[in-house]
Amino acid sequence: MAVYTDVSDEALAAFLTEYDLGGLVAFRGIAEGVENSNFSLRTTRGDYILTLYERRVDPADLPWFLGLMRHLAAHGITCPLPVPGLDGQALRVLCGRAAAVTSFLPGIWPRRVRQAHCAPLGAALARMHLAGAGYAPVRANALGPQAWPPLLDRCRDRADTVQPGLAQELDDAARTVLGAWPGDLPAGHIHADLFPDNVFFLDGRLSGLIDFYFACTDTLAYDVAICLNAWCFGPDGSFDAGRARALLGGYASIRPLTGAERAALPVLAQGAALRFLLTRLFDWLHTQQGALVTPKDPIEYLHRLRFHRGVEDVRQYGL
Protein backbone atom coordinates (compact mmCIF):
# COMPACT_ATOMS: atom_id res chain seq x y z
CA MET A 1 0.00 0.00 0.00
CA ALA A 2 0.95 3.54 0.13
CA VAL A 3 -0.96 5.66 2.53
CA TYR A 4 1.56 6.69 5.16
CA THR A 5 -0.34 9.79 6.23
CA ASP A 6 -4.05 9.75 6.72
CA VAL A 7 -5.82 12.98 5.91
CA SER A 8 -8.74 13.94 8.11
CA ASP A 9 -11.96 15.02 6.46
CA GLU A 10 -11.62 18.42 8.16
CA ALA A 11 -8.02 18.94 6.99
CA LEU A 12 -9.07 17.96 3.47
CA ALA A 13 -12.04 20.32 3.48
CA ALA A 14 -9.80 23.18 4.61
CA PHE A 15 -7.18 22.28 1.99
CA LEU A 16 -9.76 22.30 -0.80
CA THR A 17 -10.73 25.87 0.05
CA GLU A 18 -7.29 26.80 -1.33
CA TYR A 19 -8.41 25.58 -4.78
CA ASP A 20 -11.11 26.31 -7.29
CA LEU A 21 -12.11 22.66 -7.50
CA GLY A 22 -15.71 22.78 -6.32
CA GLY A 23 -17.06 20.63 -3.49
CA LEU A 24 -15.73 17.33 -2.22
CA VAL A 25 -17.51 14.22 -3.51
CA ALA A 26 -15.25 11.29 -2.62
CA PHE A 27 -11.80 10.61 -1.25
CA ARG A 28 -10.03 7.27 -0.99
CA GLY A 29 -6.50 6.12 -0.33
CA ILE A 30 -4.82 4.35 -3.26
CA ALA A 31 -3.08 1.06 -2.53
CA GLU A 32 -0.31 1.68 -5.06
CA GLY A 33 3.03 3.43 -5.18
CA VAL A 34 5.61 2.94 -2.47
CA GLU A 35 7.19 6.34 -1.86
CA ASN A 36 4.32 8.76 -1.27
CA SER A 37 0.75 8.75 0.02
CA ASN A 38 -1.73 8.89 -2.85
CA PHE A 39 -5.47 9.47 -2.74
CA SER A 40 -8.10 9.54 -5.42
CA LEU A 41 -10.07 12.74 -4.98
CA ARG A 42 -13.37 13.49 -6.65
CA THR A 43 -14.88 16.93 -6.51
CA THR A 44 -17.91 18.41 -8.22
CA ARG A 45 -15.39 19.60 -10.84
CA GLY A 46 -13.86 16.24 -11.71
CA ASP A 47 -11.35 13.62 -10.68
CA TYR A 48 -7.88 14.26 -9.31
CA ILE A 49 -5.01 12.59 -7.50
CA LEU A 50 -3.82 14.07 -4.21
CA THR A 51 -0.22 13.21 -3.33
CA LEU A 52 1.44 13.79 0.02
CA TYR A 53 5.20 13.63 -0.34
CA GLU A 54 6.82 11.35 2.20
CA ARG A 55 10.28 10.54 3.52
CA ARG A 56 12.27 9.78 0.36
CA VAL A 57 11.32 12.85 -1.60
CA ASP A 58 13.41 15.96 -0.91
CA PRO A 59 10.93 18.86 -0.73
CA ALA A 60 13.55 21.03 -2.45
CA ASP A 61 13.17 18.84 -5.56
CA LEU A 62 9.39 19.13 -5.78
CA PRO A 63 9.25 22.35 -7.81
CA TRP A 64 11.52 20.67 -10.36
CA PHE A 65 9.32 17.56 -10.58
CA LEU A 66 6.09 19.55 -10.87
CA GLY A 67 7.69 21.88 -13.41
CA LEU A 68 8.80 18.91 -15.51
CA MET A 69 5.30 17.40 -15.43
CA ARG A 70 3.79 20.74 -16.46
CA HIS A 71 6.35 21.08 -19.26
CA LEU A 72 5.84 17.53 -20.52
CA ALA A 73 2.05 17.85 -20.41
CA ALA A 74 2.29 21.09 -22.37
CA HIS A 75 4.42 19.30 -24.96
CA GLY A 76 2.11 16.41 -25.74
CA ILE A 77 3.07 13.86 -23.09
CA THR A 78 0.10 12.39 -21.22
CA CYS A 79 1.23 12.67 -17.61
CA PRO A 80 -0.29 14.07 -14.42
CA LEU A 81 -0.73 17.82 -14.69
CA PRO A 82 -0.25 19.73 -11.42
CA VAL A 83 -3.34 21.73 -10.48
CA PRO A 84 -2.56 25.14 -9.02
CA GLY A 85 -4.32 26.60 -6.00
CA LEU A 86 -6.14 29.93 -6.09
CA ASP A 87 -2.80 31.67 -5.55
CA GLY A 88 -1.26 29.93 -8.57
CA GLN A 89 0.89 27.58 -6.49
CA ALA A 90 0.62 23.84 -7.14
CA LEU A 91 2.97 22.84 -4.34
CA ARG A 92 1.20 23.23 -1.00
CA VAL A 93 1.17 21.83 2.54
CA LEU A 94 -1.30 19.34 4.01
CA CYS A 95 -0.99 17.47 7.32
CA GLY A 96 2.52 18.84 7.72
CA ARG A 97 3.68 17.43 4.40
CA ALA A 98 4.30 18.91 0.99
CA ALA A 99 1.28 18.06 -1.13
CA ALA A 100 0.00 18.54 -4.66
CA VAL A 101 -3.17 17.85 -6.60
CA THR A 102 -2.68 16.53 -10.12
CA SER A 103 -5.02 15.56 -12.92
CA PHE A 104 -6.47 12.04 -13.04
CA LEU A 105 -5.25 9.80 -15.88
CA PRO A 106 -7.46 7.03 -17.22
CA GLY A 107 -5.89 3.65 -17.81
CA ILE A 108 -4.60 0.61 -15.99
CA TRP A 109 -1.01 -0.52 -15.60
CA PRO A 110 -0.14 -3.96 -17.00
CA ARG A 111 0.18 -6.50 -14.21
CA ARG A 112 1.56 -8.98 -16.73
CA VAL A 113 3.78 -7.45 -19.36
CA ARG A 114 3.27 -8.65 -22.92
CA GLN A 115 5.40 -7.94 -25.94
CA ALA A 116 2.59 -5.75 -27.30
CA HIS A 117 3.19 -3.28 -24.47
CA CYS A 118 6.85 -2.79 -25.28
CA ALA A 119 6.84 -0.92 -28.60
CA PRO A 120 4.35 1.72 -27.31
CA LEU A 121 6.43 1.97 -24.15
CA GLY A 122 9.62 2.58 -26.12
CA ALA A 123 7.93 5.18 -28.30
CA ALA A 124 6.46 6.98 -25.26
CA LEU A 125 9.86 7.01 -23.56
CA ALA A 126 11.50 8.53 -26.64
CA ARG A 127 8.73 11.13 -26.95
CA MET A 128 9.23 12.02 -23.30
CA HIS A 129 12.98 12.41 -23.88
CA LEU A 130 12.38 14.71 -26.85
CA ALA A 131 9.63 16.69 -25.11
CA GLY A 132 11.84 17.25 -22.07
CA ALA A 133 14.48 19.03 -24.15
CA GLY A 134 12.93 22.48 -23.66
CA TYR A 135 12.79 22.25 -19.86
CA ALA A 136 15.84 24.20 -18.76
CA PRO A 137 16.29 23.35 -15.06
CA VAL A 138 18.42 20.32 -14.33
CA ARG A 139 18.34 17.84 -11.49
CA ALA A 140 21.27 15.54 -10.84
CA ASN A 141 20.49 11.83 -10.52
CA ALA A 142 20.71 11.20 -6.78
CA LEU A 143 20.76 7.45 -7.48
CA GLY A 144 23.25 7.61 -10.37
CA PRO A 145 26.62 5.83 -10.51
CA GLN A 146 28.22 8.10 -7.92
CA ALA A 147 25.60 6.90 -5.40
CA TRP A 148 26.32 3.20 -5.83
CA PRO A 149 29.63 2.84 -3.94
CA PRO A 150 28.27 4.51 -0.77
CA LEU A 151 25.09 2.40 -1.02
CA LEU A 152 27.24 -0.69 -1.38
CA ASP A 153 29.31 0.38 1.62
CA ARG A 154 26.17 0.46 3.73
CA CYS A 155 25.11 -3.02 2.57
CA ARG A 156 28.46 -4.85 2.36
CA ASP A 157 28.63 -6.17 5.95
CA ARG A 158 25.32 -7.99 5.77
CA ALA A 159 24.99 -8.60 2.02
CA ASP A 160 26.09 -12.22 2.39
CA THR A 161 23.22 -12.87 4.78
CA VAL A 162 20.95 -12.40 1.76
CA GLN A 163 23.05 -14.60 -0.51
CA PRO A 164 26.51 -16.01 0.19
CA GLY A 165 29.15 -14.29 -1.92
CA LEU A 166 26.90 -11.35 -2.75
CA ALA A 167 29.24 -8.65 -1.35
CA GLN A 168 32.14 -9.85 -3.50
CA GLU A 169 29.96 -10.14 -6.59
CA LEU A 170 28.61 -6.62 -6.11
CA ASP A 171 32.09 -5.21 -5.57
CA ASP A 172 33.25 -6.85 -8.80
CA ALA A 173 30.22 -5.66 -10.74
CA ALA A 174 30.43 -2.10 -9.42
CA ARG A 175 34.13 -1.87 -10.32
CA THR A 176 33.51 -3.13 -13.85
CA VAL A 177 30.43 -1.00 -14.48
CA LEU A 178 31.85 2.21 -13.04
CA GLY A 179 35.13 1.69 -14.94
CA ALA A 180 33.27 1.33 -18.23
CA TRP A 181 30.54 3.95 -17.59
CA PRO A 182 30.07 6.17 -20.66
CA GLY A 183 30.40 9.85 -19.89
CA ASP A 184 29.55 11.48 -23.18
CA LEU A 185 26.26 10.06 -24.40
CA PRO A 186 23.27 12.29 -25.22
CA ALA A 187 21.71 13.52 -21.99
CA GLY A 188 18.40 15.05 -21.00
CA HIS A 189 15.58 14.55 -18.55
CA ILE A 190 14.87 10.91 -17.84
CA HIS A 191 12.05 9.22 -15.93
CA ALA A 192 14.48 6.83 -14.20
CA ASP A 193 11.72 4.62 -12.74
CA LEU A 194 9.51 3.65 -15.67
CA PHE A 195 8.35 0.31 -14.34
CA PRO A 196 5.06 -1.24 -15.49
CA ASP A 197 3.14 0.26 -12.56
CA ASN A 198 4.02 3.72 -13.85
CA VAL A 199 2.63 3.19 -17.35
CA PHE A 200 -1.09 3.11 -18.06
CA PHE A 201 -2.74 1.41 -21.00
CA LEU A 202 -6.30 1.71 -22.21
CA ASP A 203 -7.90 -0.32 -24.99
CA GLY A 204 -4.48 -1.64 -25.98
CA ARG A 205 -2.89 1.79 -26.27
CA LEU A 206 -0.51 3.53 -23.91
CA SER A 207 -2.62 6.15 -22.13
CA GLY A 208 -0.17 7.86 -19.78
CA LEU A 209 3.04 7.93 -17.76
CA ILE A 210 2.98 8.65 -14.03
CA ASP A 211 5.23 9.02 -10.99
CA PHE A 212 8.01 11.39 -12.02
CA TYR A 213 9.55 11.56 -8.54
CA PHE A 214 12.80 9.86 -9.53
CA ALA A 215 13.11 11.92 -12.73
CA CYS A 216 16.44 13.65 -13.23
CA THR A 217 18.88 14.87 -15.83
CA ASP A 218 21.07 12.02 -17.00
CA THR A 219 22.07 9.83 -19.95
CA LEU A 220 18.98 9.23 -22.10
CA ALA A 221 20.01 5.69 -23.03
CA TYR A 222 20.25 4.85 -19.32
CA ASP A 223 16.46 5.33 -19.18
CA VAL A 224 16.18 2.80 -22.01
CA ALA A 225 18.43 0.44 -20.05
CA ILE A 226 16.19 0.81 -16.97
CA CYS A 227 13.20 -0.19 -19.11
CA LEU A 228 15.13 -3.17 -20.52
CA ASN A 229 15.46 -4.35 -16.92
CA ALA A 230 11.95 -3.48 -15.82
CA TRP A 231 10.00 -4.77 -18.83
CA CYS A 232 12.03 -7.41 -20.67
CA PHE A 233 12.39 -10.30 -18.24
CA GLY A 234 9.75 -13.00 -17.89
CA PRO A 235 8.16 -14.22 -14.66
CA ASP A 236 10.81 -16.98 -14.52
CA GLY A 237 13.59 -14.38 -14.66
CA SER A 238 14.63 -15.17 -18.23
CA PHE A 239 15.42 -12.39 -20.70
CA ASP A 240 12.77 -11.89 -23.38
CA ALA A 241 14.55 -10.71 -26.54
CA GLY A 242 11.23 -10.22 -28.32
CA ARG A 243 10.15 -7.65 -25.77
CA ALA A 244 13.56 -5.95 -25.94
CA ARG A 245 13.39 -5.78 -29.73
CA ALA A 246 9.92 -4.23 -29.51
CA LEU A 247 11.02 -1.75 -26.83
CA LEU A 248 14.16 -0.66 -28.69
CA GLY A 249 12.32 -0.57 -32.01
CA GLY A 250 9.55 1.58 -30.55
CA TYR A 251 12.11 3.92 -29.06
CA ALA A 252 14.11 4.15 -32.31
CA SER A 253 10.95 4.90 -34.29
CA ILE A 254 10.83 8.25 -32.47
CA ARG A 255 14.46 8.82 -31.51
CA PRO A 256 17.06 6.56 -33.14
CA LEU A 257 19.86 5.52 -30.79
CA THR A 258 23.33 6.67 -31.82
CA GLY A 259 26.03 4.08 -32.46
CA ALA A 260 27.68 4.98 -29.16
CA GLU A 261 24.37 4.57 -27.30
CA ARG A 262 23.83 1.14 -28.86
CA ALA A 263 27.36 0.06 -27.99
CA ALA A 264 26.92 1.24 -24.39
CA LEU A 265 23.64 -0.60 -23.79
CA PRO A 266 25.19 -3.62 -22.02
CA VAL A 267 27.06 -1.50 -19.48
CA LEU A 268 24.09 0.84 -19.04
CA ALA A 269 21.86 -2.19 -18.46
CA GLN A 270 24.34 -3.57 -15.93
CA GLY A 271 24.31 -0.20 -14.19
CA ALA A 272 20.52 -0.10 -14.14
CA ALA A 273 20.37 -3.63 -12.69
CA LEU A 274 22.97 -2.67 -10.10
CA ARG A 275 21.06 0.48 -9.10
CA PHE A 276 17.80 -1.39 -8.39
CA LEU A 277 19.67 -4.30 -6.84
CA LEU A 278 21.46 -1.93 -4.45
CA THR A 279 18.42 0.09 -3.39
CA ARG A 280 16.38 -3.06 -2.92
CA LEU A 281 19.20 -4.67 -0.97
CA PHE A 282 19.50 -1.58 1.20
CA ASP A 283 15.75 -1.59 1.89
CA TRP A 284 15.83 -5.34 2.51
CA LEU A 285 18.56 -4.97 5.11
CA HIS A 286 17.26 -1.78 6.71
CA THR A 287 13.45 -2.05 6.66
CA GLN A 288 11.94 -2.17 10.11
CA GLN A 289 9.58 -4.95 11.04
CA GLY A 290 6.02 -3.77 10.75
CA ALA A 291 6.82 -1.39 7.88
CA LEU A 292 3.85 -0.56 5.68
CA VAL A 293 5.61 -1.59 2.51
CA THR A 294 7.15 -5.03 2.16
CA PRO A 295 10.63 -4.63 0.68
CA LYS A 296 11.14 -6.13 -2.77
CA ASP A 297 13.42 -9.12 -3.15
CA PRO A 298 16.81 -7.82 -4.33
CA ILE A 299 17.91 -11.16 -5.79
CA GLU A 300 15.64 -10.78 -8.82
CA TYR A 301 17.99 -7.98 -9.90
CA LEU A 302 21.11 -10.01 -9.20
CA HIS A 303 19.94 -12.41 -11.92
CA ARG A 304 19.35 -9.49 -14.29
CA LEU A 305 22.76 -8.05 -13.51
CA ARG A 306 24.35 -11.42 -14.28
CA PHE A 307 22.48 -11.61 -17.57
CA HIS A 308 23.70 -8.19 -18.68
CA ARG A 309 27.28 -8.96 -17.59
CA GLY A 310 27.14 -11.93 -19.93
CA VAL A 311 25.98 -9.94 -22.95
CA GLU A 312 28.79 -9.91 -25.50
CA ASP A 313 26.95 -8.43 -28.45
CA VAL A 314 24.13 -5.88 -28.41
CA ARG A 315 22.30 -8.07 -30.91
CA GLN A 316 21.40 -10.14 -27.86
CA TYR A 317 19.07 -7.24 -27.00
CA GLY A 318 17.31 -7.79 -30.28
CA LEU A 319 19.10 -4.92 -32.00
Add this chain to the structure above:
Amino acid sequence: MAVYTDVSDEALAAFLTEYDLGGLVAFRGIAEGVENSNFSLRTTRGDYILTLYERRVDPADLPWFLGLMRHLAAHGITCPLPVPGLDGQALRVLCGRAAAVTSFLPGIWPRRVRQAHCAPLGAALARMHLAGAGYAPVRANALGPQAWPPLLDRCRDRADTVQPGLAQELDDAARTVLGAWPGDLPAGHIHADLFPDNVFFLDGRLSGLIDFYFACTDTLAYDVAICLNAWCFGPDGSFDAGRARALLGGYASIRPLTGAERAALPVLAQGAALRFLLTRLFDWLHTQQGALVTPKDPIEYLHRLRFHRGVEDVRQYGL
Protein backbone atom coordinates in the same frame (compact mmCIF):
# COMPACT_ATOMS: atom_id res chain seq x y z
CA MET B 1 -4.06 -1.41 3.02
CA ALA B 2 -6.29 -3.99 1.65
CA VAL B 3 -5.28 -5.44 -1.65
CA TYR B 4 -4.45 -9.04 -0.94
CA THR B 5 -5.04 -10.22 -4.47
CA ASP B 6 -3.82 -8.27 -7.44
CA VAL B 7 -5.99 -8.50 -10.52
CA SER B 8 -4.24 -8.58 -13.87
CA ASP B 9 -5.45 -6.28 -16.59
CA GLU B 10 -6.26 -9.32 -18.75
CA ALA B 11 -8.24 -11.05 -15.99
CA LEU B 12 -10.14 -7.83 -15.38
CA ALA B 13 -10.90 -7.34 -19.07
CA ALA B 14 -12.23 -10.91 -19.29
CA PHE B 15 -14.27 -10.42 -16.09
CA LEU B 16 -15.88 -7.25 -17.44
CA THR B 17 -17.16 -9.11 -20.51
CA GLU B 18 -19.51 -10.86 -18.06
CA TYR B 19 -21.20 -7.48 -17.38
CA ASP B 20 -22.99 -4.79 -19.31
CA LEU B 21 -20.75 -2.08 -17.86
CA GLY B 22 -19.12 -0.70 -21.02
CA GLY B 23 -15.36 -0.39 -21.45
CA LEU B 24 -12.69 -0.14 -18.77
CA VAL B 25 -11.45 3.37 -18.02
CA ALA B 26 -9.51 3.09 -14.76
CA PHE B 27 -8.80 0.59 -12.02
CA ARG B 28 -6.97 1.19 -8.76
CA GLY B 29 -6.55 -0.67 -5.50
CA ILE B 30 -8.13 1.01 -2.48
CA ALA B 31 -5.99 1.34 0.64
CA GLU B 32 -8.90 0.83 3.02
CA GLY B 33 -10.76 -2.03 4.60
CA VAL B 34 -8.96 -4.92 6.24
CA GLU B 35 -10.86 -8.06 5.31
CA ASN B 36 -11.21 -8.02 1.54
CA SER B 37 -9.43 -6.64 -1.53
CA ASN B 38 -11.19 -3.55 -2.85
CA PHE B 39 -10.65 -1.70 -6.11
CA SER B 40 -12.18 1.43 -7.55
CA LEU B 41 -13.33 0.60 -11.06
CA ARG B 42 -14.33 3.13 -13.65
CA THR B 43 -15.95 2.10 -16.87
CA THR B 44 -17.49 4.10 -19.68
CA ARG B 45 -20.78 3.50 -17.80
CA GLY B 46 -19.75 4.93 -14.44
CA ASP B 47 -17.94 4.24 -11.18
CA TYR B 48 -18.04 1.03 -9.22
CA ILE B 49 -16.28 -0.85 -6.45
CA LEU B 50 -14.88 -4.30 -7.19
CA THR B 51 -14.47 -6.50 -4.11
CA LEU B 52 -12.60 -9.78 -3.98
CA TYR B 53 -13.60 -11.73 -0.88
CA GLU B 54 -10.65 -12.97 1.11
CA ARG B 55 -9.89 -15.35 3.96
CA ARG B 56 -12.33 -14.26 6.68
CA VAL B 57 -15.47 -14.23 4.59
CA ASP B 58 -17.24 -17.56 4.22
CA PRO B 59 -18.29 -17.77 0.54
CA ALA B 60 -21.49 -19.49 1.68
CA ASP B 61 -22.50 -16.25 3.43
CA LEU B 62 -22.01 -14.02 0.40
CA PRO B 63 -25.48 -14.48 -1.13
CA TRP B 64 -26.93 -13.42 2.22
CA PHE B 65 -24.76 -10.28 2.41
CA LEU B 66 -25.46 -9.26 -1.18
CA GLY B 67 -29.14 -9.98 -0.73
CA LEU B 68 -29.25 -7.80 2.38
CA MET B 69 -27.52 -4.94 0.57
CA ARG B 70 -29.97 -5.24 -2.33
CA HIS B 71 -32.90 -5.29 0.10
CA LEU B 72 -31.65 -2.31 2.10
CA ALA B 73 -30.91 -0.28 -1.04
CA ALA B 74 -34.41 -1.05 -2.31
CA HIS B 75 -35.81 0.19 0.99
CA GLY B 76 -34.17 3.59 1.12
CA ILE B 77 -30.82 2.84 2.74
CA THR B 78 -27.84 4.30 0.87
CA CYS B 79 -25.49 1.35 0.73
CA PRO B 80 -23.51 -0.37 -2.02
CA LEU B 81 -25.87 -2.00 -4.52
CA PRO B 82 -24.59 -5.24 -6.05
CA VAL B 83 -24.40 -5.05 -9.83
CA PRO B 84 -25.48 -8.25 -11.58
CA GLY B 85 -23.63 -9.75 -14.53
CA LEU B 86 -25.31 -10.43 -17.88
CA ASP B 87 -26.67 -13.68 -16.45
CA GLY B 88 -28.29 -11.87 -13.52
CA GLN B 89 -25.75 -13.12 -10.97
CA ALA B 90 -23.94 -10.53 -8.83
CA LEU B 91 -21.71 -13.05 -7.08
CA ARG B 92 -18.98 -14.16 -9.48
CA VAL B 93 -15.41 -15.48 -9.52
CA LEU B 94 -12.23 -13.51 -10.31
CA CYS B 95 -8.64 -14.65 -9.75
CA GLY B 96 -9.91 -17.73 -7.94
CA ARG B 97 -11.89 -15.68 -5.43
CA ALA B 98 -15.52 -14.84 -5.01
CA ALA B 99 -16.01 -11.34 -6.34
CA ALA B 100 -18.74 -8.75 -6.77
CA VAL B 101 -19.12 -5.34 -8.35
CA THR B 102 -21.15 -2.83 -6.34
CA SER B 103 -22.22 0.74 -6.91
CA PHE B 104 -19.88 3.59 -5.93
CA LEU B 105 -21.01 5.76 -3.00
CA PRO B 106 -19.91 9.37 -2.75
CA GLY B 107 -18.70 10.62 0.60
CA ILE B 108 -15.75 10.41 2.95
CA TRP B 109 -15.57 8.67 6.31
CA PRO B 110 -14.78 10.84 9.32
CA ARG B 111 -11.16 10.39 10.41
CA ARG B 112 -11.94 12.40 13.54
CA VAL B 113 -15.38 11.78 14.99
CA ARG B 114 -17.29 14.84 16.16
CA GLN B 115 -20.51 14.96 18.09
CA ALA B 116 -22.24 16.28 14.95
CA HIS B 117 -21.66 12.89 13.28
CA CYS B 118 -23.38 10.91 16.00
CA ALA B 119 -27.06 11.87 15.68
CA PRO B 120 -27.10 11.17 11.91
CA LEU B 121 -25.26 7.93 12.61
CA GLY B 122 -27.84 6.85 15.18
CA ALA B 123 -30.70 7.73 12.86
CA ALA B 124 -29.12 5.84 9.94
CA LEU B 125 -28.57 2.79 12.15
CA ALA B 126 -32.21 2.81 13.24
CA ARG B 127 -33.40 3.24 9.64
CA MET B 128 -31.24 0.30 8.63
CA HIS B 129 -32.75 -1.81 11.44
CA LEU B 130 -36.28 -0.95 10.31
CA ALA B 131 -35.51 -1.41 6.61
CA GLY B 132 -33.99 -4.82 7.25
CA ALA B 133 -37.24 -6.15 8.73
CA GLY B 134 -38.57 -7.37 5.38
CA TYR B 135 -35.48 -9.41 4.52
CA ALA B 136 -36.48 -12.94 5.44
CA PRO B 137 -33.22 -14.94 5.43
CA VAL B 138 -31.30 -14.99 8.69
CA ARG B 139 -27.62 -15.27 9.43
CA ALA B 140 -26.39 -16.16 12.89
CA ASN B 141 -23.75 -13.86 14.41
CA ALA B 142 -20.55 -15.87 14.07
CA LEU B 143 -18.85 -13.45 16.49
CA GLY B 144 -21.72 -13.31 18.99
CA PRO B 145 -21.52 -14.26 22.69
CA GLN B 146 -21.22 -17.99 21.97
CA ALA B 147 -18.00 -17.26 20.06
CA TRP B 148 -16.28 -15.42 22.90
CA PRO B 149 -15.34 -18.33 25.22
CA PRO B 150 -13.58 -20.30 22.43
CA LEU B 151 -11.80 -17.11 21.28
CA LEU B 152 -10.72 -16.49 24.86
CA ASP B 153 -9.52 -20.10 25.13
CA ARG B 154 -7.22 -19.49 22.14
CA CYS B 155 -5.81 -16.30 23.67
CA ARG B 156 -5.62 -17.16 27.37
CA ASP B 157 -2.11 -18.68 27.43
CA ARG B 158 -0.43 -15.60 25.98
CA ALA B 159 -2.89 -12.86 26.99
CA ASP B 160 -0.69 -11.79 29.89
CA THR B 161 2.19 -11.12 27.48
CA VAL B 162 0.09 -8.24 26.18
CA GLN B 163 -0.81 -6.96 29.63
CA PRO B 164 -0.20 -8.68 32.98
CA GLY B 165 -3.45 -9.94 34.51
CA LEU B 166 -5.34 -9.70 31.22
CA ALA B 167 -6.36 -13.37 31.10
CA GLN B 168 -7.95 -13.18 34.55
CA GLU B 169 -9.69 -9.90 33.77
CA LEU B 170 -11.12 -11.30 30.52
CA ASP B 171 -12.32 -14.46 32.26
CA ASP B 172 -14.08 -12.35 34.89
CA ALA B 173 -15.64 -10.05 32.31
CA ALA B 174 -16.79 -12.88 30.05
CA ARG B 175 -18.41 -14.67 33.00
CA THR B 176 -20.25 -11.53 34.08
CA VAL B 177 -21.34 -10.50 30.60
CA LEU B 178 -22.45 -13.95 29.46
CA GLY B 179 -24.32 -14.48 32.73
CA ALA B 180 -26.23 -11.22 32.28
CA TRP B 181 -26.70 -11.41 28.49
CA PRO B 182 -30.29 -10.53 27.56
CA GLY B 183 -31.98 -13.17 25.44
CA ASP B 184 -35.30 -11.61 24.61
CA LEU B 185 -34.66 -8.15 23.19
CA PRO B 186 -35.97 -7.10 19.76
CA ALA B 187 -33.87 -8.75 17.06
CA GLY B 188 -33.27 -8.18 13.37
CA HIS B 189 -30.49 -7.67 10.89
CA ILE B 190 -27.60 -5.70 12.34
CA HIS B 191 -24.50 -4.23 10.71
CA ALA B 192 -22.28 -5.40 13.58
CA ASP B 193 -19.23 -3.42 12.43
CA LEU B 194 -20.42 0.16 11.99
CA PHE B 195 -17.13 1.88 12.75
CA PRO B 196 -16.38 5.37 11.38
CA ASP B 197 -14.59 3.98 8.33
CA ASN B 198 -17.84 2.32 7.28
CA VAL B 199 -19.92 5.50 7.35
CA PHE B 200 -19.61 8.18 4.68
CA PHE B 201 -20.50 11.83 5.11
CA LEU B 202 -20.82 14.52 2.46
CA ASP B 203 -21.40 18.21 3.09
CA GLY B 204 -22.12 17.48 6.75
CA ARG B 205 -24.74 14.84 6.02
CA LEU B 206 -24.51 11.08 6.29
CA SER B 207 -24.23 9.85 2.69
CA GLY B 208 -23.97 6.10 3.00
CA LEU B 209 -23.17 2.93 4.96
CA ILE B 210 -20.71 0.38 3.61
CA ASP B 211 -19.08 -2.97 4.39
CA PHE B 212 -21.89 -5.30 5.39
CA TYR B 213 -19.65 -8.36 5.65
CA PHE B 214 -20.12 -8.79 9.39
CA ALA B 215 -23.87 -8.20 9.17
CA CYS B 216 -26.01 -10.83 10.85
CA THR B 217 -29.30 -11.41 12.62
CA ASP B 218 -28.98 -10.49 16.27
CA THR B 219 -30.17 -8.16 19.03
CA LEU B 220 -30.79 -4.70 17.52
CA ALA B 221 -29.62 -2.84 20.62
CA TYR B 222 -26.32 -4.74 20.43
CA ASP B 223 -25.65 -2.82 17.18
CA VAL B 224 -26.27 0.39 19.12
CA ALA B 225 -23.83 -0.83 21.80
CA ILE B 226 -21.18 -1.50 19.12
CA CYS B 227 -21.59 2.09 17.91
CA LEU B 228 -21.30 3.38 21.49
CA ASN B 229 -17.90 1.71 21.60
CA ALA B 230 -16.81 2.67 18.11
CA TRP B 231 -17.92 6.31 18.08
CA CYS B 232 -18.22 7.62 21.64
CA PHE B 233 -14.70 7.53 23.05
CA GLY B 234 -12.24 10.37 22.53
CA PRO B 235 -8.67 10.08 21.28
CA ASP B 236 -7.51 9.91 24.92
CA GLY B 237 -9.78 6.93 25.55
CA SER B 238 -12.28 8.83 27.67
CA PHE B 239 -16.02 8.31 27.22
CA ASP B 240 -17.81 11.21 25.51
CA ALA B 241 -21.33 11.37 26.93
CA GLY B 242 -22.25 14.14 24.49
CA ARG B 243 -21.60 11.89 21.53
CA ALA B 244 -23.48 9.02 23.20
CA ARG B 245 -26.48 11.26 23.88
CA ALA B 246 -26.46 12.36 20.24
CA LEU B 247 -26.13 8.78 18.98
CA LEU B 248 -28.89 7.41 21.20
CA GLY B 249 -31.10 10.42 20.52
CA GLY B 250 -30.64 10.05 16.75
CA TYR B 251 -31.47 6.38 17.00
CA ALA B 252 -34.56 6.97 19.19
CA SER B 253 -35.84 9.63 16.77
CA ILE B 254 -36.41 6.80 14.26
CA ARG B 255 -36.82 3.76 16.50
CA PRO B 256 -37.30 4.41 20.24
CA LEU B 257 -35.48 1.92 22.45
CA THR B 258 -37.73 -0.17 24.71
CA GLY B 259 -37.25 0.00 28.45
CA ALA B 260 -35.62 -3.42 28.42
CA GLU B 261 -33.22 -2.33 25.68
CA ARG B 262 -32.24 0.77 27.64
CA ALA B 263 -31.70 -1.27 30.80
CA ALA B 264 -29.54 -3.77 28.91
CA LEU B 265 -27.26 -1.16 27.33
CA PRO B 266 -24.43 -1.49 29.88
CA VAL B 267 -24.13 -5.26 29.48
CA LEU B 268 -24.54 -5.01 25.69
CA ALA B 269 -21.80 -2.39 25.62
CA GLN B 270 -19.58 -4.61 27.77
CA GLY B 271 -20.23 -7.45 25.33
CA ALA B 272 -19.43 -5.27 22.32
CA ALA B 273 -16.17 -4.13 23.94
CA LEU B 274 -15.31 -7.72 24.79
CA ARG B 275 -16.02 -8.87 21.21
CA PHE B 276 -13.62 -6.36 19.65
CA LEU B 277 -11.10 -6.81 22.43
CA LEU B 278 -11.07 -10.58 21.86
CA THR B 279 -10.80 -10.48 18.06
CA ARG B 280 -8.08 -7.83 18.24
CA LEU B 281 -6.24 -9.79 20.91
CA PHE B 282 -6.50 -12.93 18.80
CA ASP B 283 -5.12 -11.08 15.74
CA TRP B 284 -2.43 -9.47 17.88
CA LEU B 285 -1.24 -12.84 19.15
CA HIS B 286 -1.63 -14.73 15.88
CA THR B 287 -0.67 -12.30 13.11
CA GLN B 288 2.39 -13.35 11.19
CA GLN B 289 5.28 -10.98 10.78
CA GLY B 290 5.13 -9.33 7.40
CA ALA B 291 1.34 -9.40 7.29
CA LEU B 292 -0.20 -6.76 5.04
CA VAL B 293 -2.43 -5.40 7.76
CA THR B 294 -0.98 -4.25 11.06
CA PRO B 295 -3.13 -5.67 13.88
CA LYS B 296 -5.00 -3.13 15.97
CA ASP B 297 -4.01 -2.65 19.59
CA PRO B 298 -6.43 -4.67 21.73
CA ILE B 299 -5.80 -2.64 24.88
CA GLU B 300 -7.88 0.30 23.64
CA TYR B 301 -10.89 -2.00 24.03
CA LEU B 302 -9.84 -3.16 27.47
CA HIS B 303 -10.24 0.44 28.64
CA ARG B 304 -13.68 0.63 27.03
CA LEU B 305 -14.68 -2.67 28.62
CA ARG B 306 -13.62 -1.34 32.02
CA PHE B 307 -15.63 1.84 31.47
CA HIS B 308 -18.80 -0.10 30.65
CA ARG B 309 -18.28 -2.46 33.61
CA GLY B 310 -18.27 0.63 35.82
CA VAL B 311 -21.55 2.02 34.45
CA GLU B 312 -24.15 1.86 37.22
CA ASP B 313 -26.89 3.87 35.61
CA VAL B 314 -27.79 4.14 31.93
CA ARG B 315 -27.98 7.90 32.41
CA GLN B 316 -24.19 7.76 32.20
CA TYR B 317 -24.76 7.06 28.48
CA GLY B 318 -26.57 10.36 28.23
CA LEU B 319 -30.01 8.73 28.32
